[in-house]
Amino acid sequence: MYSSLPSFVLAFHGCDADLKRKVLLSEDALKKSHNEYDWLGHGIYFWENDPDRALSYAEIIRDNPKRCNYPIKNPAVLGAIIDLKYCLNLFEERALGYLRESYNILESLARAANDRLPENKRIDDEGDVLVRKLDCAVFEMLHKYRRERKLKEFDSVRSPFWEGKEIYPNSGFREKNHIQICVRNLECIKGYFDPMKLP
Helix, strand or coil: CEEEEEEEEEEEEEEEEHHHHHHCCCCCCCCCCCCCCCCCCCCEEEEEECCCHHHHHHHHHHHCCCCCCCCCCCEEEEEEECCCCEECCCHHHHHHHHHHHHHHHHHHHHHCCCCCCCEEEEEECCCCEEEEHHHHHHHHHHHHHHCCEEECEEEEEEEEECCCCCCCCHHHHHHHHCCEEEEEEEEEEEEEEEECCCC
């Protein structure tokens, strides 16, 4: 009842300048990611209301090409107008409950098969968990469970992430805090735009 957010959001995708140009000219399209380590499961990823964070991510990929399946030579930012539609919004208690139930199902299946659960791992010394195989498996289990029971499927996933170093001692704020959006239903994307450069 409350899972449809009532307005459009502006979101930003870090990518190569050539891909950005092709998408804006309708010569190409963003494609869903299907990596086993995707933080919010499979879909197209955006930074909500934060073109600077999208650009810094694209620059990280340019400098660390092994972190991604597609190369970035010239970092750029593509803006998108997104209708989140039926959204698994992880700012909400009910959505977090769905996620907990999904983990419990995945854990039970792994135990019954005498199998190990995937793991989330750090890949650098900043302490951030960047390879999220367990999280991805939990999200994909949640979507599979709903699909198999013919429950309404989520069009998008929206989540806060606390990432990076504290911006001052004993702070609850970190350098790379952000809101991530994973678009599962491509009909959520209403259009693309070239973000204005701020002074």
